[in-house]
Amino acid sequence: MAGGTETKAAEGELKRAVEDLQRTFQVYCEANDERLADIETRASDDVVTGEKLARIDAALDRQKRQLDDLMLKGRRPMREERDELRLRGVSLEHKAAFDAYVRGGGEDGLKGLEQKALSVGSDADGGYLVPEETETAILTRLASVSPIRAIAGLRQVSASVFKKPFSISGPQTGWVGETAARPQTNGPTLAELAFPTMELYAMPAATATLLDDAAVDVDQWIAEEVETAFAEQEGAAFINGDGVNKPRGFLDYPRVDEAMWSWGNIGEVASGAAGAFPATDPADRLIDLVYALKSGYRQNGRFVMNRRTQAAVRKLKDGDGNYIWQPPATANAPATLMSFPVTEAEDMPDIADGAAAIAFGDFRRGYLVVDRTGVRILRDPYSAKPYVLFYTTKRVGGGVQDFDAIKLLNFRA
Incomplete structure (x- = not known):
């Protein structure tokens, strides 16, 4: 029950992070449109609008990093899942011997196990698997x-x-007539x-x-x-x-x-x-x-x-006036650029x-x-x-x- 409650809470946190990022991007778009309008009317950037855009841009970066951290945290298996994996496929004997080596330096258990496995676990400079x-x-x-x-x-x-x-390159091919000779291809x-x-x-x-x-x-x-x-x-x-x-x-x-x-x-x-x-x-x-x-x-x-290049790309629009960079649509989705995913x-x-x-x-x-x-x-x-x-x-x-x-x-x- 506790694991299910934690999972629901994590999903809710992820959903809120995505929604916050999308709202911030809408504010960013409005501020950038205001900056572009200033350029058209005054032929220069308004300092106040530029500073506002920079602050929103920094907030976007922070929210994107927070979302990435939450997604990474959500991928880590819960304790119950790790225990189940141990019981199903992982050598508990090896784990116990390794635990004894790490905590106290006892090597006997690992030496015996890795010799039985026909693997050299330790040499002169050593180390164990x-x-x-x-x-x-x-x-x-x-x-x-x-x-x-x-x-x-x-x-x-x-x-x-x-x-x-x-x-x-693949083998060379060619067209031939029905009765023509078939020359050898490279x-x-x-x-x-x-x-x-x-x-x-x-x-x-x-x-x-x-x-x-x-x-x-x-x-x-x-x-x-x-x-x-x-x-x-x-x-x-x-x-x-x-x-x-x-x-x-x-x-x-x-x-x-x-x-x-x-x-x-x-x-x-x-x-x-x-x-x-x-x-x-x-x-x-x-x-x-x-x-x-x-x-x-x-x-x-x-x-x-x-991240800095992505900040520059966020300001770009297509021929119809739409921003070509878009924030993640869902918790597990990446940001996109012209509908292609973006890796930071x-x-x-x-x-x-x-x-x-x-x-x-x-x-x-x-x-x-x-x-x-x-x-x-x-x-x-x-x-x-x-x-x-x-x-x-x-x-x-x-x-x-x-x-x-x-x-x-x-x-x-």
Whole structure:
């Protein structure tokens, strides 16, 4: 009964947050219309109206973040659901042995279990595999709070490098007469893509009092401590990473004008103005970006940009005078831009001359995140006494897997 009451309360809170955001956006639209009217009549922005719009814009950002936090909180399983998962599929024996290791450093239980499983749980520098429940919890939270991971393709591997062949072009074909000879056609062109996994670590610290408290769920604590650290590092690498000891971000690949696109490059559309949208028909550049993507990708397309770029886009209208950015219609829906969902990624660049501040594409097909199976933890009670450090590591890689599935809007003339 308590769980049902909590669920209803959370749903009510989400509904109120969505309604508040929609009301604030209506006020924002009215203020921006007033600003545009001032420009038409006075040929300049009214300072008071501009400040009012900036305040409403900041309120929109705050309400959107609050809504995102509520949605993330709602995705976390309740205690009863976690217990049910444990009973159905998770090794309670492994969890108990891991709990003993984390709390007191006892390794005997884990050594025996992982030897029986024919896995090397600890070597000279060591670490033990965390229980399956904790690993799943960490990966679930990363998908929720790391924006690119949440929309990209995902693959779990057991090797250090994942290699994937990709067919750039299919076999050649042709028309022939009924009795004409059938000449041999060329085979498809294949490219081999390699995605090495790199080590990502977090090192939360706990006091002896925390570990001695039997009421503390250590698995849950570790997952919550490392989720933010992992997500921040991943979010930056999946966008801007150079591939050296980290995944390669989609903005690190060579970029060319869409008219000259070829495999291995990311296609760009120019905004038409240095560091800005053009003064005339600015929304048309977003339409150009959308239709630079082939229809097979476009049906699953989404925009990716940071909060400041989204604030600039909120002011744009289509040819009929309608705002092209719209707030979420329901609790679990994203904001939309020209009816396509918007993913907010703070590691995207701001609008500036030569900056690719907006990406559009089918990221599920375009970008691949590779996770090596297993999250490891090494208990260190010596380096930072009186604290106990938990050196938690996972291996992750990433890179573009289909160069035709992602397009960029570059703010250049």
